[in-house]
Amino acid sequence: MLSVIGISAFNDNYIWLIHQKNSNQAYVVDPGCGQSVLDYLKGSPLELAGILITHHHADHTGGIAQLQQAFNNKLEVYGPESENISGITHPIKGEPLLKLKELDTKLKVISVPGHTLGHIAYFYQQPDSVNCEALFCGDTLFSGGCGRLFEGTAEQMANSLAKLANLPPHTQVYCAHEYTAANLKFALQAEPNNKALQQYSQSVTLSRNNNMATIPTTIATELAINPFLRSNSKEIKQVIAAKFQVEKPTALQTFTLLREWKNNF
Numbered sequence: 001m002l003s004v005i006g007i008s009a010f011n012d013n014y015i016w017l018i019h020q021k022n023s024n025q026a027y028v029v030d031p032g033c034g035q036s037v038l039d040y041l042k043g044s045p046l047e048l049a050g051i052l053i054t055h056h057h058a059d060h061t062g063g064i065a066q067l068q069q070a071f072n073n074k075l076e077v078y079g080p081e082s083e084n085i086s087g088i089t090h091p092i093k094g095e096p097l098l099k100l101k102e103l104d105t106k107l108k109v110i111s112v113p114g115h116t117l118g119h120i121a122y123f124y125q126q127p128d129s130v131n132c133e134a135l136f137c138g139d140t141l142f143s144g145g146c147g148r149l150f151e152g153t154a155e156q157m158a159n160s161l162a163k164l165a166n167l168p169p170h171t172q173v174y175c176a177h178e179y180t181a182a183n184l185k186f187a188l189q190a191e192p193n194n195k196a197l198q199q200y201s202q203s204v205t206l207s208r209n210n211n212m213a214t215i216p217t218t219i220a221t222e223l224a225i226n227p228f229l230r231s232n233s234k235e236i237k238q239v240i241a242a243k244f245q246v247e248k249p250t251a252l253q254t255f256t257l258l259r260e261w262k263n264n265f
Contacts, residue, residue: 002105002132004174005017006213007037009059010032012177013030013176015029015037016030018134020103024047026048029051031051031063032061032062034063036063037063053080054080060176078091079091095110097109098122107124108125110123112163113160114149115151115157117152125168135164139176139177142175144225144227145226145262154256158228165219165229173216174215190236191227243261
């Protein structure tokens with residue numbers, strides 16, 4: 001069984017430390033802050049074997065050099081080949097299956113351009129098991145939202161999110177930021193009559209009031225409440241049509257205008 005440990009960094013980043021429960025060998029996902037990882041490992045029996053990077057932004061890559069130095073430059077560092085990230089030892093091209101012996105399984109790489117052009121996600125599925133899937137998606141899919149389009153197009157992001165939406169519903173979604181509460185304020189404007197969204201928002205408010213994380217979420221939850229996965233929602237289309245004075249917007253137009261609206265929300 002895969003164990004996933006969240007390490008908080010900066011104001012709202014999550015660095016994910018992953019390992020099999022019968023092993024002390026671990027990988028860390030998107031270590032923007034190396035010191036946060038080292039501080040956690042000081043009190044842990046785990047030993048770092050490698051790093052998984054989703055995209056080139058500094059709050060996801062900034063700790064690579066410090067971690068390599070701490071582990072005598074023996075770490076395997078995986079990341080997208082096209083983004084020219086300093087410190088990558090195993091550049092990833094396409095959507096391969098990564099065989100990481102320390103995790104006793106293969107990780108599927110999923111290309112998800114949009115936030116950046118080379119952004120990738122990592123999907124884990126426990127062999128011979130059901131309802132034991134995990135997605136490490138960086139800044140592509142958030143709970144209640146999605147990443148800004150710094151490099152890609154709305155169509156690219158919509159297609160990337162569609163890939164993730166087709167993963168098994170029970171998939172645990174480990175995104176890289178605690179943005180949920182802010183995202184849901186926007187989501188409620190886009191789809192105010194969504195009962196599942198209303199209930200989820202209440203749950204998130206309670207969690208944040210108690211300083212509890214809202215991540216991981218699940219694919220099933222996001223399909224029910226995330227406006228960026230719900231561009232075909234009749235209510236969202238009506239809200240977008242009224243706000244932007246567009247007659248009968250398509251799903252892609254709806255998605256594009258949702259993202260534009262969220263940028264300035």
